[in-house]
């Protein structure tokens with residue numbers, strides 16, 4: 001099965017988690033794009049969506065799905081999003097599409113985070129995919145030096161401006177022994193908005209193709 005077919009199957013399975021009358025948290029990326037297309041089929045049954053990016057907002061609105069303000073709707077029951085890497089404990093690397101900060105906010109605001117991926121995203125250890133870090137532009141060099149001190153090799157994703165008006169450093173060749181500890185350390189560097197490690201708040205369920213993958217305990 002192709003990667004796109006796997007993404008589409010995962011997205012279809014995630015639609016089963018959507019409750020009538022609810023507001024759905026919606027992530028960003030090529031896998032979520034299939035989910036949004038599916039959500040369009042049930043748009044009369046949901047109140048709307050909270051979106052993690054301008055890209056997803058445009059797609060939701062093109063289907064006539066109301067996009068709501070997280071501040072106005074409060075905690076969400078469900079957040080559906082993709083990932084760039086996923087370990088056996090449902091810890092993730094996200095932000096390949098630069099949407100990590102809003103994604104992390106919505107994940108944190110949701111009771112249930114359902115992650116939809118294809119097989120190629122599964123890894124035993126996080127870190128082959130460079131970890132995106134969103135930074136306030138004036139702090140790029142400062143944060144870069146701090147990331148080197150933490151053992152990484154940051155590369156500026158030049159030309160990319162996030163939906164929040166910030167920049168992205170992609171950290172290569174990181175040996176990530178403890179993703180929760182590293183996430184906390186990176187997030188404490190002044191100038192970091194957030195990093196793309198989703199370890200303190202991992203996914204609750206990971207769907208690969210059409211099946212929920214068991215989590216390692």
Ligand SMILES: O=C[C@H](O)[C@H](O)[C@H](O)COP(=O)(O)O
Pocket residue numbers: 027028029030031032081082083084093094095096097098099100103
């Ligand atoms: O910033 C982008 C998001 O974190 C995406 O969820 C992630 O990059 C996965 O995207 P895709 O489904 O296109 O592989």
